[in-house]
Amino acid sequence: MGMRFPWDIQNDIIAGFEEAGDAFNQFTYLLQLASELPELPDSFKKDEALVPGCQSQVWLYVTDDNGIMRMQGDSDTLMVRGVIRILASMFDSQPIDAVLKTRIEFIDDTELASIFDSKRKAGVASIVEMIGTVAARAVRVDAGC
Amino acid sequence: MLEVEKIRRDFPILSREVWGHSLVYLDNAATTQVPESVLQTALDHYRCNNANVHRGIHRLSELSTQSYEQARQRMAGFIGAPDDRCIVFTRGTTDGINMAACGLEHLLKPGDRIIVSMLEHHSNMVPWQQCARRTGADFIAVGLTEEGDIDLRALEEALVPRTKVVAISCCSNVLGTVTPIERIVAMAHEASAVCLLDGAQIMRHRLIDVQAIGCDFFAFSGHKMMGPTGIGVLYAAPPVQNLLDPCVFGGEMVDRVSLRETTFEAAPLRYEAGTPNYVGAIMLGAAADYLESVGRADIAAYEDELIAYAETRLKGICGLHILGNPQHRSGCLSFTVDHVHPFDLCALADKLGIALRSGTNCAQPLLEDVYGIPYVSRLSVAFYNTFDEIDRAADVLEQVIPLVCQGF
Numbered sequence: 001m002g003m004r005f006p007w008d009i010q011n012d013i014i015a016g017f018e019e020a021g022d023a024f025n026q027f028t029y030l031l032q033l034a035s036e037l038p039e040l041p042d043s044f045k046k047d048e049a050l051v052p053g054c055q056s057q058v059w060l061y062v063t064d065d066n067g068i069m070r071m072q073g074d075s076d077t078l079m080v081r082g083v084i085r086i087l088a089s090m091f092d093s094q095p096i097d098a099v100l101k102t103r104i105e106f107i108d109d110t111e112l113a114s115i116f117d118s119k120r121k122a123g124v125a126s127i128v129e130m131i132g133t134v135a136a137r138a139v140r141v142d143a144g145c
Numbered sequence: 146m147l148e149v150e151k152i153r154r155d156f157p158i159l160s161r162e163v164w165g166h167s168l169v170y171l172d173n174a175a176t177t178q179v180p181e182s183v184l185q186t187a188l189d190h191y192r193c194n195n196a197n198v199h200r201g202i203h204r205l206s207e208l209s210t211q212s213y214e215q216a217r218q219r220m221a222g223f224i225g226a227p228d229d230r231c232i233v234f235t236r237g238t239t240d241g242i243n244m245a246a247c248g249l250e251h252l253l254k255p256g257d258r259i260i261v262s263m264l265e266h267h268s269n270m271v272p273w274q275q276c277a278r279r280t281g282a283d284f285i286a287v288g289l290t291e292e293g294d295i296d297l298r299a300l301e302e303a304l305v306p307r308t309k310v311v312a313i314s315c316c317s318n319v320l321g322t323v324t325p326i327e328r329i330v331a332m333a334h335e336a337s338a339v340c341l342l343d344g345a346q347i348m349r350h351r352l353i354d355v356q357a358i359g360c361d362f363f364a365f366s367g368h369k370m371m372g373p374t375g376i377g378v379l380y381a382a383p384p385v386q387n388l389l390d391p392c393v394f395g396g397e398m399v400d401r402v403s404l405r406e407t408t409f410e411a412a413p414l415r416y417e418a419g420t421p422n423y424v425g426a427i428m429l430g431a432a433a434d435y436l437e438s439v440g441r442a443d444i445a446a447y448e449d450e451l452i453a454y455a456e457t458r459l460k461g462i463c464g465l466h467i468l469g470n471p472q473h474r475s476g477c478l479s480f481t482v483d484h485v486h487p488f489d490l491c492a493l494a495d496k497l498g499i500a501l502r503s504g505t506n507c508a509q510p511l512l513e514d515v516y517g518i519p520y521v522s523r524l525s526v527a528f529y530n531t532f533d534e535i536d537r538a539a540d541v542l543e544q545v546i547p548l549v550c551q552g553f
Contacts, residue, residue: 023164024496028548031489056488077486078549115496 006090006102013086017110026111027079034081037088040074051130054123056080062131064138069099071131079116083124091131099135104128147447152439153529155180166498169534174318174346174477174525175502176368179432183371186431187424198423199397199414213423216430217413220378223433224363225354231386233379233413234426238345239268241364241379242312244416245341246272247392249310252339255281258308260338262287262295263515264317264324267507269343273312282309289515293320293469297328304336311340315347319508319521321452321474323350330359339385345369349436349528350445350475361385367425372432376425379416386412393418444528449475451526451535458539459524464546468516477525479506482546487522489549490542497541 013033020029040059051058058080060073071092073084086106091099107113107124116124153159156178161168170178190212196205198213214229221229235241253259259273263286270286277284287300295313304311311333316323326342333340344353344365355363363380367373381389391398391409395418400408409415436444456478459465464483482490487503494501502523505512512518524538 022496024493027493027496031493031548056486078489078551079492115492 005098006094009090010106013106014109023111023115027115030082031078033085034078037081037085051126053126055119058127060127060130062134064096064134067096069094069096096135096138147443147528149531156529159529163498164496168498169537170500171524171538172500172502173527177371177527179373180371180435182435183428183431186428190424190427197420212427216426219430219433224380225356226380227356230412231380233416234421235377235379236375237366237377238343238364241377242269243272244379245362246276248389250276250280251390252309253280253282256307257282258285258305259310260285260287260303260308261312263289263511264314264322266318269312269314293322293471295324300332304332308336308338311338314343316350316475318346319479319506319511320469320471321477322471323473323475327358346476349448352441355380367429367432370432371435372429373425376422376429391415395419447528448526451530452478454532455524455535458535462543477523479521479523481518481521484551485546485549487520491522493545493549494541499538499541
């Protein structure tokens, strides 16, 4: 079986939300995804790792490992843990250029668009922005900029 | 005896669905819903009598001004004020308290004291904190008892001779604690301090007679008593009106303006710069009428029964802890659940139609310093809620708690 790119994984996730059904069941699906995220050790939950702009506490580690993205994170709320789980499944151990090519669609294409209030959406945008920043920086380094 | 089902028909929003479920609206401490009669007042005014107030000589301006000033008289009667000159229309409680803090600032010198309590909403804490910062006055927040009442002994000790302002909530928006305002006002006056009461959460829970209570200032909001947002009242008792400087300047509050100097209108207009929210004020008057027609004492009694029932139901949920056990609780209660984040709990309960509040409830010092927690969930009732709705909310909480429990 060939490599699965972030957009393939995202499509599966979106299908999972659609199969879940109504807003309550999509939310519980998100909570189930949250339970699959490995917990970050307490020693990793440092203030320096907090993502600004999130109402929940979100600790995120996103690095470029020789052209491969490494990502791990955690949150004090399950709903955001679920988002981190989705993003980690899409991007962790993926080539940076695949990360840069991926459009985030799992919010707008599911009930999450209405489930998440504006503050939560802003928080998710901050997480996605951090991932994009690391990826873009990696490409600039590669290109010798 | 309230006819709740009949009352509910006055609020069509209550029959809507959210996420495919009947709405159970239990976030009334944040804002209450508006009955049709109050909405109709706005429509009628805009359709028939709308014009700017206090400025025109034409018929519509006169009619609009009359309606605005009748609302002022109405609100004076609603809170037992001696006359309508004591009633300043504001944008709400926060605006009124800021107006008082700014207007009284000239009384304060380094070493003077401002007292609030640990119960306070940010809107009755931060304006005074900042006022103290600007003037060099001491800023003291009096602590609470174990049960979540104001510690009156601590208040007595805090009332030093140089106390100039005591600003206290009538009812906590987190614990539901109803404070002994008559006693607190008396204590403040014995120390020769001015006393402001934050009435945002109390308006449906007791009859307010500001003269009997004796407070110098009383602030409240329209949108927590079935009125619209963007309107409230700051009551200023006649003896202290001259103490309050205006802090917002412009049209309407001036008498004569020249390049050299400006003179100001008498109260209350001297505190109402610019075009007021006159439609909001007219709607507020209509909201006061609505509450009177339902029966203010009946409303207070029924809401106390509802919140007591909610407390009983929620106490029966394993792992759920209600904050505080005050002598008298009205309007709301806040709670935590072991290993559950309030955001997760309330977000999931919402998907089954239950509208609760989660977060800091604008009371970070209360939550963090008194209870050592960052967030809570809150349930707050109004007289259009039913016991069945409380049961439904409790059942939903029992259903969703296992789904949002972390790590166990």
